Amino acid sequence: MRAVSWAMAAGLLLAAACGYETGQRLTEPVTIDGDAIPAPLGGETGDAARGKAVFTDREQGHCVLCHAVAGLDAEFQGNVGPPLTGLGDRLTPGQIRLRIADAQRIWPQTVMPSYYRTGGLNQVGEAYRGEPALSARQIEDLVAWLSTLKTQDGEE
DSSP: OHHHHHHHHHHHHHHHHHTOEEETTBSSOEEEBTTBOOSOGGGOOOOHHHHHHHHHOTTTTOGGGTOOOTTOOOSOOOOSSOOOTTHHHHSOHHHHHHHHHOHHHHOTTOSSOOTTBOSSOSSOOGGGTTSOSSOHHHHHHHHHHHHTOOOBTTBO
8 A cells, every 4th residue: 555655646746847747627527737728728729809898898807906007098007916016027827827727826825816626625605615616718809918918128
């Protein structure tokens, strides 16, 4: 029994070291490579215009409640999370995708919701259990828009 446990632990460590960890607590199984989900969720193609709407719309992600983007025409921009101006310069689409899908995987104590996670959550309303906060399409739309946030000559 002990040999099996050691073999299993070694296999998990090897998989993580090779970058082939599976995100099993998410809505669908995904491959996580380091700090990124390289492949689009659900095979979806993101649309930047829809992503901007997800970012600002109260009925969707409403990311603007916590994050600010320079030059964004939004009535209120939050300061709980980091500003996202120039995010497309700092992170790859895969890194952005993982941070939206399961921020708590990277920062366990973050207040940012894991928008594509359905397992291991607390205080989820009965009507929302087993459902992600955002769909694969909404996340891919956000990834598409956030990836466009690049600086030119140090300014957005």
